Amino acid sequence: MRASTRSAIAGLGTALALALTTPPAGAQAPPPVAVRVEGSWAATATATRVRALSLTGLPPGAQVRMRCRGRGCPFRRRTLPTGGARRLSLGRRLRNVRLRPGAVLEIVVSAPGRAPTMVRFTMRRGRPPVRRRFTLPVRGGPPVLPAPAPPAPGPPAGSTGPAAPPPEGNPTASRGEQALGIAARYLGTPFAFGGASPATGFDDSGLVQYAYGQVGVALPRVASEQVAVGARVARADLRAGDLVFFQDSNGFVAHVGLATGDGRFLHAPHTGDVIRYESLATPFYAASFADARRVGD
Helix, strand or coil, X not given: CCHHHHHHHHHHXXXXXXXXXXXXXXXXXXXXXXXXXXXXXXXCCCCEEEEEEEEECCCCCCEEEEEEECCCCCCCEEEECCCCCCEEECHHHHCCCCECCCCEEEEEEECCCCECEEEEEECCCCCCXXXXXXXXXXXXXXXXXXXCCCCCCCCCCCCCCCCCCCCCCCCCCXXXXXXXXXXXXXXXXXXXXXXXXCCCEECHHHHHHHHHHCCCCCCCCCHHHHCCCCEECCHHHCCCCCEEEEECCCCCEEEEEEECCCCEEEECCCCCCECEEEECCCHHHHHHEEEEEECCC
8 A cells, every 4th residue: 555545544534533522613511410409517626517418400310429538538439329309318328427627528410411510518617618519521520620820930841840859868858858859759640639649649638648658747638637737837938848738719728739949839730730840929829828837847
């Protein structure tokens, strides 16, 4: 077969594949599941209990999943039968459960021809949980959160940022520097919601917990609890490995990273992004900066 013929066939195959996988121009994404999620909570300084939690307006063929992470969670994932009902009560399934501050409870509802809807409850101290609603990709999976402002220009192409001291072979490195060095091994790794190890991937607090765990410092699992550990550090005094925290519009600490000591930090940003360095001067992070802590030294 002549080279020109092979090239033409290959081009035709590529065009056919694109035609089969690319939605037509002007095609619209399916609407999200329009389910109502209603809840009542009993919150104290140490735990939150579910008084009532129900779903109404479930469409035909709906599937319901619950996900939970953090202290007090009785399960990680659970699929709930609906039996074709339009209403589903979840309260009895969470009876006597005491979710600690920072724990996250998610309810995902999917249905044929609809984009899945997820409602996330993040537990707080002495107040009802923070509630947020997301539309998930049609195939399910973690939510695609709105991206922050574009990052400040990073290091030159081909580099991975400032060289972090290796965890071994440097007896003068602090444990913070060692933790930063360990986290830097995973630069470019895609964000994985709920991940806290190389086997599962990492989210923001999972990366921080893992890196410090490798140097003998035990940290809580979620950012809202990590912010209570260690000694507070002024932003002007940040060193490599210090924890930097960011808050959402409700003032809830919802994100954490590792300072580099040069005006940047290393973090796992959000779904759809990768572990990377970011400038603390980036407007999105400068405006949401909440606290900084030094642990292990």
